[in-house]
Amino acid sequence: MLFRQYLHRDPIAISYFFGCGSQSQGVVVDPIEDQVDFYIEESKRLQMDIRYVIDTHLHADHISGARTLAEKTGVVYLLHRSAKVNYAFTPVDDGEQIKLGNTVLTILHTPGHTPEHISIVVSDLTRGEAPWFVATGHTLMIGDVGRTELANDVRRGAEQLYRSLRDKLLVLPDYVEIFPGAYSGSLCGRRLSGKPVSTIGFERRYNQALQFQEEADFVHHMTVEIPEQPAEFQLIRAYNMGHSEQRPGK
Template sequence: MLFRQYLLTNPIAASYLLGCGSLSQGVVVDPLEDEVDIYIEEAKKLGMNIVYVIDTHLHADHVSGAKKLVEKTGAQYILHQSADTSYDFTPVQDGDELMAGNTKLTFLHTPGHTPEHISVVVTDTTRGDQPWFVLTGHTLMVGDAGRTELASSIEEGAKDLFESLKKLTSLEDHIEVYPGAFSGSVCGRKLSGKPSSTIGFEKRFNHALQIGNKEEFIDYMTKDVPPRPDNFKEIRKKNQGKL
């Protein structure tokens, strides 16, 4: 498997290029609009064709590069089936699987940060039949969890997020966690500057995961909420194709 993590600082976000080198099939996850050519150039260097472009959710802090990347590569654009957009995409639901060569992508519906949020569990089938890592977007991040009020009420989002975190932490402890943001992002609090972790480490030390009661978790998520991103409503509408 080939894997690249891109740590971006304006805005603070993480995006990913991964896939099967032997069969030349690549996947880009959470691309930023200004970085589209970088993903294409990197894929060419690695000898991969980009076959899938995935947004873990409809972002509210930056403009997605997914549609532009799809136009340039002919890849399929993947979103959760509940995504509210004015354009067509390939819908997935909880438990669906796609293959990019020998790389298996298993989709988990993990709402909370946004209603349509998905996480992507990745398996390199040339090494084994068990997952290796999970791309968690803005659901489970290193040190905390994603904010919950940019696309719903803060309380409803927190209720959904509580259940989504339980789903993610049911994965094996050794599975690596690669989030969509890190320290300095407005989409979470108490985030680490280390942009990867494991399920087991987060279960032991992540602030949000230390709360086992749903009502206490909702209360936790409604306090010390960071400032909202500038023009977040307009950015999300643009990513929905409604601006």
């Protein structure tokens, strides 16, 4: 498998390009707008065809480059079926699998940070069928979990996030690596680490947000000490949904 992780500083975000190197089939996950041409050049440099572009969710902290990248490359843009947007996309469902040569992506619907949020479990069949890593977006991050009020009622989002964590992500084996959509400095979490990778087992043991066994305790934790909201977050999310043509910052 070929795997690249890109740490962005303005905005603070993480995007990914990975897939089957032997068959030159790749996917870009959570691309940001001002790096669209970079991903295209990377695909040429790495000799990897971009077959899919995926947003784990409709972002509220930066403008997504997914639609533009899909249009420029002519590939399929994937979102969870529940995404309420004003443009065409290819829907994916919980449990659906996508094959890129020897790389297999399994979609998990993990609402909480946003209603349409997905996480992507990835296996490399040349090494085995077991999951290798999971791209978690803003659901489970390193040192924290995603805030729940930018696209939801904060309590409703926290209830959804608790179930997504317990029923979808924390049932994965401890060795599975976590590659999140943000790191320290992002306003989408409170105690985010500057280390952009961890494992299910390490986060299960040391992530403060995962220490609450009861849903009520977790929900209370998520509804206090809510961090500062990203500037223009409502406008950014509306723009990413195609509900507004007004570009944030303009």
